[in-house]
Amino acid sequence: MREILTLVRKDLDVEVRTKETLASLLLLGLLTLLVLSFAFDPTSAMRAEAAPGALWVAVTFAGVLALGRAFLIERENDCLEGLLASPVDRGNIYLAKTLSTFVLMAIAQLGIVPVFVLFFDVEPTPALVGVLAAVMLGVLGLAALGSLLAAIAVRTRAREVLLPLLMLPLIVPAFIAGVRATQDLLAGGSLAAAQPWLGSMLAIDVIFLVVGWLLFGAVVEE
Amino acid sequence: MRRWFDTVHPGLTLVAMAAAIFFVFVYVPTDRDQGIIQRIFYFHVPLAMMTYLSVATVALGSAVYLWRRDRAWDRVAHGAAELGVLFCSLVLITGPIWGKPVWGTWWTWDARLTATLILWLIYAGYLLLRSVAPGEQGARYAAVLGLVGALDIPGINRAVYWLRTIHPAVIQNRDGSTGLADPRMQLAFVVCLIAFALLFAWLLWIRTENLRLQDSVEELRQRALHT
Numbered sequence: 001m002r003e004i005l006t007l008v009r010k011d012l013d014v015e016v017r018t019k020e021t022l023a024s025l026l027l028l029g030l031l032t033l034l035v036l037s038f039a040f041d042p043t044s045a046m047r048a049e050a051a052p053g054a055l056w057v058a059v060t061f062a063g064v065l066a067l068g069r070a071f072l073i074e075r076e077n078d079c080l081e082g083l084l085a086s087p088v089d090r091g092n093i094y095l096a097k098t099l100s101t102f103v104l105m106a107i108a109q110l111g112i113v114p115v116f117v118l119f120f121d122v123e124p125t126p127a128l129v130g131v132l133a134a135v136m137l138g139v140l141g142l143a144a145l146g147s148l149l150a151a152i153a154v155r156t157r158a159r160e161v162l163l164p165l166l167m168l169p170l171i172v173p174a175f176i177a178g179v180r181a182t183q184d185l186l187a188g189g190s191l192a193a194a195q196p197w198l199g200s201m202l203a204i205d206v207i208f209l210v211v212g213w214l215l216f217g218a219v220v221e222e
Numbered sequence: 223m224r225r226w227f228d229t230v231h232p233g234l235t236l237v238a239m240a241a242a243i244f245f246v247f248v249y250v251p252t253d254r255d256q257g258i259i260q261r262i263f264y265f266h267v268p269l270a271m272m273t274y275l276s277v278a279t280v281a282l283g284s285a286v287y288l289w290r291r292d293r294a295w296d297r298v299a300h301g302a303a304e305l306g307v308l309f310c311s312l313v314l315i316t317g318p319i320w321g322k323p324v325w326g327t328w329w330t331w332d333a334r335l336t337a338t339l340i341l342w343l344i345y346a347g348y349l350l351l352r353s354v355a356p357g358e359q360g361a362r363y364a365a366v367l368g369l370v371g372a373l374d375i376p377g378i379n380r381a382v383y384w385l386r387t388i389h390p391a392v393i394q395n396r397d398g399s400t401g402l403a404d405p406r407m408q409l410a411f412v413v414c415l416i417a418f419a420l421l422f423a424w425l426l427w428i429r430t431e432n433l434r435l436q437d438s439v440e441e442l443r444q445r446a447l448h449t
Contacts, residue, residue: 148370152363158354165350166367169343170374173381180384204377211373215366218288 003088007096012103014073021069021104025062029112032058037119051120052182055131056138056175058112063105063139064164067146070101071154084220094147094216098209102143109135127185130194134181137201141174142167144208151219174204227427235420242417245410253407259323264410266316268418269309273341275422276306277372280348284368287361293437294430296361299368301429303348305422310342333382340378344371 015021036054040047074080083093113132117124146167153163181197246264253260283299286292317335318328329335348367355363402408 145370148366152351152355152366155359156351156355156363158350162347162351162354165343165347169340169347169378170370172340173374173377176381176384200381207373207377211370215288215369218362219366221362 003092004096004099007083007088007093008100008103011070011073011096011100015100015104021066022108024069025066025104025108026111028065029058029062029108030115032061033112033116033119047120048186051116051122052179052186054120055113055116055135055182056179058116059109059135059138059178060142060168060171060175062108062112063142063146064167066101066105066108067142067150067167068154068160068163070097070104070147071150072159075154080220090217090220091213093220094151094212095209097151098143098147098212101147102140105139105143106136109139122186125188127189127191130185130191130198131182134178134185134194134198134201137198137205138174138178141201141205141208142171144205144212145170148208148212148216148219151216174201177201177204227424231420231424231427235417235424238413238417238420242410242414245413250406250410251404256324259320262316262320264414265418266313266320267411268415269316270313270338271415272418272422273306273309273313273338275419276302276309277341277345277375279426280306280345280368281372284365284372287365288369293361294434296365297430297433297437298426299365300352300433301426303345303352303364303368304429305425306345307342307349309422310338310345313338314342331385333379333385336382336385337375337379340382341375344374 033054036050036057037047040050040054071080074083084090109132113128113135116122117128122128146163149166149170150163153159153166156162177197177200181194181201184194184197185191242264246261250261250264252258279302280299283295283297283302287295287299317338321330322328348364348371351367352360352364354360402411
C-alpha cells in the first residue's frame with residue numbers, strides 16, 4: 001500500500017510541476033463538447049436527447065488522451081525501466097498508475113461536467129450528483145483498462161493510434177452503462193432508478209482492475 | 223496429427239463443403255415467409271459460431287502461452303485471431319444481404335449487429351497490434367489483449383442488449399421452440415455447421431504451420447547472421 005501511495009505521489013508531483021496533462025485533458029474535453037454542440041441544432045429537442053452521449057464522448061476522449069500521456073512520461077528517460085528495476089511489485093505499479101491517472105481524470109471531469117450542464121442547457125437538479133458519480137465510475141474503468149493497454153501501446157511503433165483503437169471497443173460496456181445512467185438521471189429519474197447502471201459500471205471497473213493487476217506483469221517484463 | 227491434416231482432413235472438408243452446398247441449394251425447402259433469401263442463414267449462423275470458436279481459441283492460446291511461454295500456443299492464438307476476423311467479416315457481409323429484403327435495411331443498430339461489429343473491431347485491433355509489435359514482446363502483448371478481449375465480449379453482449387434488439391432468435395426462442403420448423407432445415411443446418419467446423423480446423427492448421435515455418439526461417443536467419 002505504501003509503495004502504491006509513493007508512486008501516486010510521484011505521478012502527481014510531476015503533474016503539479018508541469019500541469020500539462022490536466023490542461024490538455026480539460027481543453028480536449030471542452031473542445032469535444034463544443035464540437036458536438038455544433039452537431040445538434042441548439043433549438044431542437046435533439047439536443048437534450050443527444051446530451052448524455054455528448055458528455056460520454058467527451059469523457060472517453062479526454063480519458064484516452066490522459067492515458068497515452070501517463071505512459072509517455074514514463075517512456076521519457078526510460079523512467080519505466082527505472083521503476084521496473086526497483087524492488088516494487090508489478091501489480092503495485094499498475095495500481096499506482098491506474099490511481100494517479102484516475103485522480104487526474106476525475107479532477108478534469110469536475111471542470112468538464114459543469115461546462116456540459118451549461119452548454120447543453122441541463123436542468124441543475126440534485127440528479128447531477130448521480131451523473132457525476134456515474135462519470136467517476138466511468139473514468140475509473142477507463143483508467144483501469146487504459147493503464148494496461150497504454151503500457152502495451154506506448155512500446156509499439158504505432159503508439160498514438162494504437163491506444164484508442166484497442167481501448168474504444170473494449171470500453172463499450174462501461175460507455176453504454178454510463179450513457180444509460182445519465183439518460184435516466186437527466187430525464188428526472190431518481191438515483192435509485194440509475195442504480196442498476198451504476199452497479200454494472202462498478203462491476204466492470206472491478207473486472208478491469210483485477211484483470212489489469214494480474215496481466216500487467218506479463219506486459220512489462222523484459 | 224500432421225498426417226491427418228495432410229491427407230484425410232482436406233478431402234473430408236471438401237466433401238462436407240460440397241454436401242453443405244447441396245443441402246443449402248437443392249435439398250432444403252424454401253422458407254414460407256422469407257423466401258429464397260432465408261437460405262443464407264445456413265452459412266451465416268455457422269460462420270458466426272466459428273467466429274465465437276475463434277475468440278475462444280484465441281483466449282485459450284493466449285492463456286496457455288502466458289503460462290507456459292511456448293510459442294506454439296502463441297501461433298494458435300495468432301492463427302485463430304485471423305480466422306476470427308475472416309469469419310466475422312463474412313458474418314457482417316452475409317447478414318446485411320439477408321437483412322435488406324427481410325428487414326428492409328442493410329444495417330440497423332440492433333444489439334447482435336452492434337456486438338458483432340465491436341467484436342470485429344477488437345480482433346482487427348489485435349491483428350494490428352501483432353503487426354506493429356513483432357517477436358516475443360508482440361506475442362506477450364497480443365496474449366494480454368486476447369485475454370482481455372475474450373473477457374470483455376460477454377460484457378459487450380450484455381451491454382448492447384440494454385439498447386435494443388430485433389434480431390431473430392434462430393437457434394432457440396424464448397419459449398424454447400426453434401426458428402427452424404422443418405426437420406430438413408435442421409439437418410441442413412447441422413451439415414453446414416460440420417462443414418464450417420472442418421474448414422475452421424483445416425485453416426487453423428494451415429495457418430499455424432505457416433507461422434511455425436516463418437518463425438523457423440527467422441530463427442535460421444538470425445543464426446546465419448551471427449555466424
